Amino acid sequence: MDKELIVYHSGKPERILIRNYTGDDLQGMIAIQQQSFPPPFPSELWWNEDQLKEHVSRFPDGALCAEAGGQLIGSMTSLLVDGSTIGGDHSWEEVTDGGYIRNHNPKGDTLYVVDLCVIPSYRKAGIGKWLMQSMYEVVVHLGLARLVGGGRMPGYHRHEHEATAAQYLERVVAGDWQDPVITFLLRCGRMPVGVAKQYLADEESRHYAAIMEWRNPFTTTRRQ
Template sequence: MISKSVFENQFVIRNAKLEDVIQMEYVQSQCYPTLHESEILNRKHFANHIKIFPEGQIVVENEGKVIASASTFRCNFPEHDSTFLEETDNLWLTNVQVPDGDWLYGIDMGVLPEYRGLGLSKELYKARHDVCKSLGITGQIIAGMTIGYGKVKDKMTIAAYCEALEKKEFTDPTITPQRNAGFIWIRALYNYINDPEAGYASVLMYYPVDENYSL
């Protein structure tokens, strides 16, 4: 289980508890203003995640307040494209959690806006890597939202945007930090998530524990 202090003990990163779910719901509501309500995690979803895979649910606490959270489940490597709701069992994870799965699928990470820019997301990715190491999991998988597309959607298609991101021709507020954290591009997922600002797309990426591992 995870419990560690970061940034001169200002923040504590630890596994989520059932008593955190209301605050986790609030973090979620503040982090995804353009995401369709059908894809927003609520306290019941978080409680179920903690029930079925407690090691993979992580929060950041500051002075007793949850200011960031990350949700994951164990799986085998996804061979076929799917939507966010399909991949997450309609956000519940019950029917997609594989107890001995080789990969840790990160379905959500949110940091309250007033705490962004401090490097907390990177610390959460590190914490998830610690989970992988402790459980003998190959690495992390994510579908990063192409959230920066909203600013250029009148100038280019989402496919062109993803191609430019893959070539690192410009940056994206979500994809670029994820790649800087160690995630490796696999492929774009079109019609993955119901968020117009993201062009309804995401990018499938992986981050292996063994830096010499490759797909």
């Protein structure tokens, strides 16, 4: 993938490039994580070079980055899985092989989102939404059935005394409550299909995640 867009950054139009990241981008990819998750966030949870090398060698189509002025400003990573194995209750660790994607299934019919990240200074420019749209294009290009991934629910800790995680998700979808991640995913066209407990170590979400999908409107089965 290699496409140029104009976004509005700090009120001014700016050209960005969305492309596949490669082995030449390892330090830039790590820098995205460093800026997005500064200390006290543990540095061992940032992407490492071994993980990134696996991404670009196993599934380069699912390794996307956004670039502005020669600087990497965002990224999105995915792998292919057998959709029949993805139920409502699963963990990020088991589906993504801890981020290494060594379990990538080239014959899988479902694209699973591993990570989506945008540096803080560009988070109001719509970069995340454009990366998501670009990953939808990968789904269509490969003739896959759908895109699936777990979305954090960072607002849930404020409502856990009055709603289960599933009820919280329903209230966000209904527009009664706002959640920075789930509301963003809804605006990107993702639809909820379940809730997973112990998905990721995340106190704000109380370790839950909303499993959300985008179905390919052009096909229901992968092209052979």
